[in-house]
Structures are given as C-alpha cells and as structure tokens.
Amino acid sequence: MPTIYALSETMIMSETIKVTVWNEGIHETRVDTIREIYPEGIHGAIAKALRTEPDIETRTATLADTEHGLTEDVLQNTDVLTWWGHIAHADVDDAIVARVRRRILSGMGLIVLHSSHFSKIFKSMMGTNCSLRWRDASEKERLWNLEPGHPITQGIGDFFELPQVEMYGERFDIPTPDKLIFVSWFEGGEVFRSGCCWERGNGRIFYFRPGHETYPIYYNADVIRVLVNAIRWACPQINASTEDCLNPGPLENIIK
Amino acid sequence: MPTIYALSETMIMSETIKVTVWNEGIHETRVDTIREIYPEGIHGAIAKALRTEPDIETRTATLADTEHGLTEDVLQNTDVLTWWGHIAHADVDDAIVARVRRRILSGMGLIVLHSSHFSKIFKSMMGTNCSLRWRDASEKERLWNLEPGHPITQGIGDFFELPQVEMYGERFDIPTPDKLIFVSWFEGGEVFRSGCCWERGNGRIFYFRPGHETYPIYYNADVIRVLVNAIRWACPQINASTEDCLNPGPLENIIK
C-alpha cells in the first residue's frame, strides 16, 4: 500500500514505508547455538522477512555500528523502527536514546520486541519500570486475539500458538495500553499482555512479546504477519516536533 | 478520613495522609511583587491551606534544601507529593528525580502544578515532551467540570473561574489521560486539558493547571478544594516496588 503523508510545512509522498530493524546483536556472535538459529542475526532474520513485502523498504542497524547505526539522518529517514535488545541495554548511549525518543515524539513508529521491555527507550517512553515475571522452560504459549477488527490482527484468527518459548507473566508494569491486542496463555500457568498499543507525541508504539534468542520465533508466519501489520499501523502521518512551547498573541480581545 | 493501607509485607495503619509540598522557591526570593503575593513562598501558601484539613499532615521542601528536601526517608514518609517549579527545572538533581520516580511507581501520589508541566519528574513519568501554548496577558479562565461524579470534583459545580491567569493552550503533548477532569476556556480564545489523571506503577498522578507565581491563585477556594480532593484521591493503597523481575518456577506441569 503506497503511503501518502504530510509534514507540517512540506508535503511528502512516499511509495514505501522505511523501516530500520535494530538489534543489539550480541548473543548471535557469542553463542554457537544461537548463531545456528539466527546466522545473520535476529535483525537479519527480521529484515529478510520484511523484504518480501513490496511496500516496505528495510535497513538494519546494530549496537556495534557507529552511533549504533542511528544517526540523525537515519532516523529522519525512518518511518518505523523495530527494536530488539536483551543483555546490553545499559550499553546503549543515553544521547542516542534521547535522539530516538525525540524522533518518536515527532512521529516515527516504534515496535518494541520481547526482552526490549527493559530497554532504555521503552522505559523512557512508558514512564514506568516495565518489570514482569519470566521463566525460560521451553513451554507453550497461545496468544489470544482480543481485537479482531484492529489492523494489527488482520490475517490472524482467534489465537495463534508458539510451541516453545520463554515465559513472560503479569504483572507487567506498563501504563494502561491505549489498545490491548493480544493476551498470552502459558503452559506453566501465567498470562501476559503480549500486544499493546500506545500513542505518544505524534508517534505510535507497539510492544510485541514473542522473540527469545534461543527459539526460532522470527521465522514463525503469524509472528511475521503481526510484525508487518504493526509496521503499517505505526507508519506516521506527519513528521513534526512537539518539543517547543509556542507563545502566541490572543485570538480574541482580552478586556483588562 | 482516616486512611488504612497495606504494604506488601507489612501492614500500616495511618490516621493521616502525609503530604510533602515541594517548591523550587526562587521567584519569591528574587521579585518583590511576587514575594508580596506569597510572603511565605508558594509552598507556604499551599501548606497553610492544607493544614486546615484534619486528615492531612503537611511538610514542605524546596530546591535550596539539602537533597532538595527529598531524602529517601522523607519520600518513604510521604503519601502524596505536590510539585511546583518553573525557572529552575534544570537545577533539580537527576538522582533526586530518579528517587522520586521510584517512589511514585511504588505508590506515592504526585500532584503536578502549573508550570511543572515542564519539570523533569513530570516529563519522565509521561514519556512525552509536555509542551503547550502559553501567554501571560492577565486573561480570564473558566475551568469546566467534565466529571461531576469523580472524587476530585466534589464540591465544585459545573465550572469555576479565575479572573486573571497566564494562559496554557492545546496541544498539550501528554499521553491520553486515564481520566480527563477539567477543560479550561480562556478569554483569548484557547482551550486546555487543565485537570488530568494518570496511573503509573502503583502510584497516581494528577496534573492541575492553575498557579502562576504572579497571581494569587493558591488562595482561591476552588483551587484549594480541588487540590485537597486530589490529595485524597492520590493517597496510595500500598507501598511496593515494581522494579524487579521475578523468576518463579511453573505453577502447572510443563510437558517437554
């Protein structure tokens, strides 16, 4: 679907949604069994899946890149940023986090994946601790679709299943989502708000739970379907800063 | 109203709501005309009003105090913190902001007043820029009551008026409030979401617009009524951290 959107001052027409797939990219270089699952990295697997979509133009970036691959120029040319991090949240530069945050509030979409619940960027957008229960016991997860009419769930039925996952359970310390899309059932007895939408500034944020590095989650067709839908949903209407306070004169007479 | 609440581990019974009234306290010391309005500081005026309520126990703290008057001990003994800042937001120590944030997420209520929309603590709790339009032209404001059944509006009619105020106008860059309580009409032609509730972690937050330093707003009976109602509404049920991720075993058998 071609995208038409407007900057506050200038009009932009784009044929494609520009996606930057970000990954801390550490597990894959250090652990053989993980590299076997994701030989091109988690970012490589996600990017490959997205490249089959004709309306999505994908690049990747990782922690090891200069400025983590997230220069001002890259961000200005990104409609939607997907984020995967786990063991190196603390290594992400605060100045880059602040830059990403500014860009989201100006309109860029953000898709937060799995263990990125504890990333600096997600915590700073939410204002909460984003803590949760967790357990890695290769258990079954079933994600229930609470919003069959929402753009993010198109092509998904009543639920979909993942045979072996790391468990995340409630209470997830997040602000009440603007829209709750998926709730997970876990074999071990927990539940979790696995798909959550928020709107912040001019930008849209989607948290999507699936994705541990030791399971081939990002090859699952339902997971990719949701990811693609979420990218289209998060694609911005405008690119306009919300940082400044205007100080205009009155629009009506003021009687002193 | 006596307050009964529970810590997660220990039970606490308190006869009173413990309020800390925080003020940057700079305008009043530097500008004669402002000191004339608030000879004991904005914090002094608010605290004096709160002290007429038998169920509220009030202390004050300012930027100039050691650790801004917000030590760990003070915060642990604070049910609700009210915050007024304006020209010295940048001078508030980041470590103190982080400490206040932790305490809010553990349950402490936060009342954010007027120009504190741009305080570090409010911006960090909201995740947005909290920008707005503004104009200081001594104009009339009328605050409309959108939630007559809500605890914060008890004793307030359909609206109340302030004859001379600084104007704040939309768009106010905040997350959609969990509950929108007041919308202001301004003589000069703008509107504003002047009373907004959010829940974050275990804590409650209320933004309340009235209160510029050059007008005697904190002597207005309706403003004080709302403030007292908001303090009672924001009084916590529990004091429990949401920082840690638990890693429990399964509650049900997992079939491998």
Place this chain on the structure above:
Amino acid sequence: MPTIYALSETMIMSETIKVTVWNEGIHETRVDTIREIYPEGIHGAIAKALRTEPDIETRTATLADTEHGLTEDVLQNTDVLTWWGHIAHADVDDAIVARVRRRILSGMGLIVLHSSHFSKIFKSMMGTNCSLRWRDASEKERLWNLEPGHPITQGIGDFFELPQVEMYGERFDIPTPDKLIFVSWFEGGEVFRSGCCWERGNGRIFYFRPGHETYPIYYNADVIRVLVNAIRWACPQINASTEDCLNPGPLENIIK
C-alpha cells in the same frame, strides 16, 4: 469506612453503603444439586457474606419479587447494586432495566457477576454484544492481579485460584475497560478479562467473572474480598441525573 457524599442540591451523610443484591433466583428453586450449594439462593449467600462488613447494609431482591424488587424507592436507596442472572435475562422487564440504567447514570454503582455478561442491563450499559467463549468442564482458573495498587485488589496477592469453574474465554465483546484489573488463565487453554472497570454517567461499573451456579464460588474468601472491595470502589460520590440538556444564556458577550 463511613461514607460522606454530596447530592448536587442537598448534602447527604451516610454511615453505611447501601447494597442491593439482585438474583434471578431460578436455578436454586428448580435443581436439587444447586439448591444444596446455595440453600438460601445465590443472593442469600452473597448477602450473608456482605453482612459481616460493618460499613455495608445489605438487602436482597429477585426476579420473582414485585417489580423484580427494584422499585424507584429501592433504587434511590441503593448505593451499589450487584446483579446475578443466567437463564432468565429475557424475563427482566424492559421498564425495570431502563429504571436501573437511569439510576446508574445518576451515580449508583453496578457490580455485574459471571453470566450476567449477557443481562439486558449490562449490554445496555456497554453498547456491545458482550459475547464470549464458554465451556463447563470443571477446570481450574487462576485470576492474575494486574493492578496491585487499585482499591479493588487490596488483600489479594499476585493471583488467586478457583479449583473448579465454568470457563469464559476471549474475545469478550466489551468496550476497552477504563481499567483492567484481573485476567484469568484457564486449564483448558483460554484467557479472559475477568475484572473490568468502567465509568458511565455519574456511576461506576465492575464486571467480575467468578460465580457459576453449580460451584460454591460465592463462599470463596478471595472472591468475597474482591466483591467487598468493588462495592466500596463503586459507592457513588453524588446522586444527580444526567438526562436533561440545559439551555443557558451566554457567560460572555457575543458580538453579532
């Protein structure tokens, strides 16, 4: 906790929360095994539990009573109405439903229990179909506490369990709750939004899932704890109609 609240014109002070426990009351009279569980009816069991709370004054009403026991006088003297129905939703008089609806919008709290998701009053307050998945297979339910800081969950831990229940599963066709309190995990593989808050007019509504007639759910201490908490939460601040449109003159000069 004594209750102090205000009518828009007259002030009322009440020492107690007045609760009317409504039950269609049919299963218990027709089926021996159900009567054995609830010999005084579901309403009798709930009322007995509430009567141990010193701040709650309880009466009961059933479908068989004149005007279903819900006369204008009873409703005007009810702060919170609890509702249990199942096989006789269609037998509830539309005029009584309209009367209850008016009273809720004026401030009365409503607690909707279990199969009352399909009651006329709940569907008319929600505006949706309130459909869901269901199965009666005596399975285990675990209700997860998503809001440990909320008044409704005080005294409840991370979760509580019911050993044998009828299952309700998503998608539950309801408006996004103003606050989602409990999510259930079911042994058979489903999840459900089991505790949901809404505010409508001047009134508060809580849907609470537990309670099938063939299980002794209303003798469970956690269920009763939540019910009592919800009654206190739903107790109104005011009793004021929202039916009429006022037609006032202007508050400011209009320039023609």
Place this chain on the structure above:
Amino acid sequence: MPTIYALSETMIMSETIKVTVWNEGIHETRVDTIREIYPEGIHGAIAKALRTEPDIETRTATLADTEHGLTEDVLQNTDVLTWWGHIAHADVDDAIVARVRRRILSGMGLIVLHSSHFSKIFKSMMGTNCSLRWRDASEKERLWNLEPGHPITQGIGDFFELPQVEMYGERFDIPTPDKLIFVSWFEGGEVFRSGCCWERGNGRIFYFRPGHETYPIYYNADVIRVLVNAIRWACPQINASTEDCLNPGPLENIIK
C-alpha cells in the same frame, strides 16, 4: 486509496469505501430558510462533497424512505454510515436501530453528526444519556486539534473556526473517548469535546459536533476535510458478527 479488507469467511477486495449518508430530512422540507441553505437536504450537501473523492462511493437515505432506507442489504453494502437527526429521533424505528447497531458491531463505521448526539443509535452505542448544554445564539466556535498525528486531523492545522454556530457545552455525558480529537472553544464561554473516537465490537465510531441546520456548516472546507478523513479512518477491516457465544472443547488436557 484503494481498500483491501477481509471477511472472516470470505475475502473481499474493494476499490472504494461505500458510504451511506443518512438524514432525517425534515427541517429542509418544512422551513424555507433552511431549504435555502440546503436545497437538496443536508444529506444532499454531504453526499455532493463526498462525491468529489475518488475512493468514496456515496448513496443517501432518509427517514421517509422505506425502512428509512436502511435495509439489511443496504447496510451489508455500507462500509461507513453517517447520521444526521434532530427533531425526529423518536420516529426512527427501534427495529432499524437494532439492525444498524448489529451492523456497527460487525464492523461498519458510524459517523455521528451534531444533534445526532441524542439519536437512538448513538445513545444505544454509548450506554449513556449523551446530554449536553446548548444555546443557539450565532456565536463563534474554534475547534482545537488535540491530535495532529491522527488520521482524522490530516490537513487541519492547530485549529479551525466556524463564524456562526449553535453552541454545545460540557458536561457531555459520554463514555471517556478512546481518543479525543477536537475540543471546541465558544465565544459565549463554554468548551466541548467536539471530535471523539470510540471502538465498539468490530466497528469504529466518530462523533463530530459541527452541523446545525440553520448554518451552512456542511459547505465548510475544514468540516468536509474532517468528515472525509473520518470516513477513511472508520472504514472496517472485517465484517464479522460478535453476537454469538462459542462453546468449544478444551485446547489443553483438563485433569479431573
């Protein structure tokens, strides 16, 4: 923009959004001054504006038509229904209202215009009284844009003005909107939530305030722009009933 959407059983691809513009159509036939403003009726004026949009296919229907022009067949072939009523709300057949309500919950979008706040269909979707303050004094209205990043406000600046309108003021007795888009400032001193989004069942609802019969509001370019944007926003993803409760077997073993 071509629209691609899916029925739960069958896939549908449509080049256009099918809109039905409904009007009670009484003022225009009875009052000369109103007929002069809307010689083809309010529905005629709206339909004419929509017909300039290549992706929108428009038909009209009125109270006087058989089944008010809203047969099952018409509704099944309507993506978005716009509704204008005022003095004849009571004359709309309850069975037709129920039919429209079913279709909205299955996915059809609903745009509720001006005095239709008191229509049967809007009240039944909201569950509240939908009352408000009003005054017809030819005053100025300024609609402030609270969500510059939302699809409904594209092409609209910080605000837009209408020189002469009937006033609607708060408190508007509605459920908290899922998203609040516009707040109006009125010359006479009131404010109003003039653009509100809700999601119900599989359908989307937008209330838009402008539009009294005695002013040429539906020729205003900003009003039409918002209306067109809202129609695109409300266009359904699916057409699927939410009326029935499924009774499936368990997905996991239940241990008795």
